[in-house]
Amino acid sequence: xxxxxxxxxxxxxxxxxxxxxxxxxxxxxxxxxxxxxxxxxxxxxxxxxxxxxxxxxxxxxxxxxxxxxxxxxxxxxxxxxxxxxxxxxxxxxxxxxxxxxxxxxxxxxxxxxxxxxxxxxxxxxxxxxxxxxxxxxxx
Amino acid sequence: xxxxxxxxxxxxxxxxxxxxxxxxxxxxxxxxxxxxxxxxxxxxxxxxxxxxxxxxxxxxxxxxxxxxxxxxxxxxxxxxxxxxxxxxxxxxxxxxxxxxxxxxxxxxxxxxxxxxxxxxxxxxxxxxxxxxxxxxxxxxxxxxxxxxxxxxxxxxxxxxxxxxxxxxx
Numbered sequence: 001x002x003x004x005x006x007x008x009x010x011x012x013x014x015x016x017x018x019x020x021x022x023x024x025x026x027x028x029x030x031x032x033x034x035x036x037x038x039x040x041x042x043x044x045x046x047x048x049x050x051x052x053x054x055x056x057x058x059x060x061x062x063x064x065x066x067x068x069x070x071x072x073x074x075x076x077x078x079x080x081x082x083x084x085x086x087x088x089x090x091x092x093x094x095x096x097x098x099x100x101x102x103x104x105x106x107x108x109x110x111x112x113x114x115x116x117x118x119x120x121x122x123x124x125x126x127x128x129x130x131x132x133x134x135x136x137x138x139x
Numbered sequence: 140x141x142x143x144x145x146x147x148x149x150x151x152x153x154x155x156x157x158x159x160x161x162x163x164x165x166x167x168x169x170x171x172x173x174x175x176x177x178x179x180x181x182x183x184x185x186x187x188x189x190x191x192x193x194x195x196x197x198x199x200x201x202x203x204x205x206x207x208x209x210x211x212x213x214x215x216x217x218x219x220x221x222x223x224x225x226x227x228x229x230x231x232x233x234x235x236x237x238x239x240x241x242x243x244x245x246x247x248x249x250x251x252x253x254x255x256x257x258x259x260x261x262x263x264x265x266x267x268x269x270x271x272x273x274x275x276x277x278x279x280x281x282x283x284x285x286x287x288x289x290x291x292x293x294x295x296x297x298x299x300x301x302x303x304x305x306x307x308x
Contacts, residue, residue, distance in 0.1 A: 055158050061178045
């Protein structure tokens with residue numbers, strides 16, 4: 001690019017009346033290796049601006065999606081807990097029922113045993129009856 | 140707005156936020172924290188983000204205000220921002236070091252500028268925003284933006300000439 005053009009642009013530049021495109025021209029011009037001695041002093045300025053734009057934000061930003069995750073985890077936990085309590089209750093009830101069943105069974109067995117003993121005794125009554133009949137018949 | 144959508148919106152200009160924050164706060168850590176803060180604020184507003192016609196301008200304004208608040212509170216607390224991003228000027232003869240040196244020099248010159256000029260220069264010469272955008276961001280009239288920009292550029296030039304004629308580095 002013609003030197004006087006650059007000088008004109010520079011003048012406009014310091015009056016802040018250049019356009020973005022013209023400023024880009026200036027940056028490109030000063031990006032080259034050698035510039036005339038009287039313009040050398042502007043070189044750091046434009047180079048610096050070009051360099052400064054290269055800087056990047058590299059830090060990771062923890063966006064709060066975790067709170068979302070936590071929400072769902074807690075929902076799941078509550079579900080599991082209620083289900084667990086429900087199942088536990090059921091299990092406990094079954095246990096209780098089984099225990100009651102065993103107890104009644106034991107009670108019935110006891111009863112049956114005593115009944116058995118009762119009927120044994122009644123068997124003697126039968127004998128008595130037979131003997132009685134025999135006596136009646138003989139008379 | 141989903142996280143991926145949000146990132147798509149934010150990704151293109153997050154570096155600009157960071158660079159503006161760094162320009163104002165100088166220290167890299169401070170600037171990173173500020174940027175992170177701004178992005179998280181934006182994310183918390185993501186429900187209403189569709190309403191803003193220009194999310195980037197909105198975010199830049201947020202960053203500007205956040206950093207200025209930050210600086211104010213630092214000054215009130217009588218704390219100076221600690222920055223170790225540049226080392227002391229060393230007068231090396233090697234060309235590479237020279238170039239590095241001039242970058243540091245530029246950084247220092249820009250630090251000396253008043254905040255408003257600093258921001259206008261950053262927005263225009265580094266980020267290449269149009270004047271209308273800068274007016275909106277800075278809440279300034281176009282003529283005021285031009286004046287600030289012209290002053291900033293001239294100050295930088297003056298400092299550079301001073302340095303150049305001393306021939307240091």
